[in-house]
Amino acid sequence: MADRSVLSAMWARVQTWEGFLVCALIFIVLMNTALSPQFLTVSNQINLFQLSIEKIIVALVMTFVIINAEIDLSVGSMMGLAACTFGFLFQAGVDPVLAIAITLLVGLVGGALNGVFIAYVGLPSLVVTLATLIGFRGLARVLVEDRGITDFPEWFDSLGQQGLIGPVPFALIAFFILFAILWVVLQRSGFGRKTYVIGTNREVATFAGIDTAKHKLILFTASGLVSAFAGLLYAARVGAVRGDVALGFELDIITMVLLGGVSIFGGSGTLLGTLLAILIVLNLRNGMALLNITGHIQTGVIGILLIASVLLPRLQLSTLFGARKRQEGSA
């Protein structure tokens, strides 16, 4: 009997969205390992993270924004603007450390700009961040025009390109620290609970005494700040800055979050789901690269995966197995 209840508890776990993602991840990793013995090495796994590190850092904050029933399309442009701001200041002879501080400030202000229009003017975030997607990119192009800026200081480049602790680079450490902090905030703090409540029903949240406008302002400001940070990481990793840095990244980032089981209508999803989706996307892309599948087709496959991620739970796995549905939202 005891055995059976443990089994059924495990089975229930598998049937949650996160459980499904874990199974998919294991499957992909096994496939990849079969394809190439080089796959499951530490260096390949680090490399795989490193190549998309900027996107996955932003995906963490995007999880908050979407759970809050909003969306931030401007993240890719903000990453570009941040990288270009840094490049511009550096070229103008500003001390790199000061330049980094100013760049982060730009992210803060840009994010707050989004937040004010969404939270206080009351415009839909889809429209506001669409406008700033175009606007921030425009500012980035104004700053660097059609130049490319390189020759950053040695320490800046090596921060992005070399291992800080053993083979693990700074960006990856930053990602996991950020993940830990945000996990606590979202799943274990009042702020996190409010994020879910506002995402589920903003009116109810307002009546419950939550300052929803302030909450949204904080989220969008954070989104801008983290995007600027990610833009800096990009500049450090690539060692060069151009006007089209991070162009179109918003789609990949949103895909990762939605694939992680975060509902586009807000109110449900977990940070763990986002992390699993990130791992799936990275490993899948890596596996397809091993099979010599080109980048565009990889993106197409991720697109199919995105639709499937919403469709599959609808197909009522639960009715097939006679158990419970996809777990919505709870921590």
Place this chain on the structure above:
Amino acid sequence: MMRALSNLNPQTLRILALLLVLVLVVLFFATQIDRYLTGRLFNRVSSSVAIMALIATAQTLVILTRNIDLSVGSVVGFTAFATGSLIASVPELHPLLLVSFSMLLGACFGAFNGFFVAYARVPAIIVTLATLALFRSLLVEFADGRSITSSQLPQWLTSFPNTRLFEIGDFQFRAAFVVAVVIVLVVHVALQRLRVARKLYAIGSNPEAAEMAGINQKATVFVAFICAGALAGLAGFMFLARFGNITVVAGLGFELKSVAAAVVGGVNIFGGSGTVFGALIGAVLVDLIETSLVRWQLVSEFWREAVLGALILTAVALDAIVMRRLVALRAARHHEKREREVTGG
């Protein structure tokens, strides 16, 4: 002033305001740029609006039903490329057949989107975000490294967009522009007058109420996506005719431009209100500003996108604020009137 204005239909008011902004923008640039107010400006703006107006119309149809189509750019790219390869291999094909082919192809893509949105009930933003990538990767696969060049196309196709139908002074009315405007106007009138088309507004305003009123929500949304796809396909044909050289990046970024045009044109992103004619003016405004900024000496052309973003944000913010004032004003007047009736009677 506000009182007089509040008597007008909000949609009429929006269009009047947009036209006013359009005139102001033209006047402003006329003081800044030498030899600005010439027929060339009109010709330049009108030939690129011919494509964008169709896409903005497509986007409006979908947005009206509370959905969004982020895949239009990829649909335009694919249909432009496929139509180009078809005519390159079968040069004697009748023009009407070719146009039907591109619209049909677009409609198929639209049906794919529509099926998942309407029947599988996957949110439109997810479906079309996915098909934005999917259709583009299909194009890359289909193109297989080739590209279409204008030398492969028949003469009638490449000369079509520049054919002058009639001229008023320096203003040349070219075929592509005239066709696009006619289509926009037809769709506009249909949306305002036809019972079938009003369903789009009903669903966008209140899906539950629409369902209660006996409107088949699924079928209507499905059809809206198919129509949008067909219009995007037609835009693909126009794109091919205008540029002649098509690579796999054709139409990249059109989805955002079309949403921008619709939103600037007063189409509510949450559905239920807005007009196709407004979206057309939105497209003209966006294009006019882009074209003019390139020629403005005072700022570098790199400011184009930054200004565009600011424009969209301002337009939408102003619209929301003014509309809120109007609604409040109307409510107050309604209340006043009721009170007078009560005390009088």
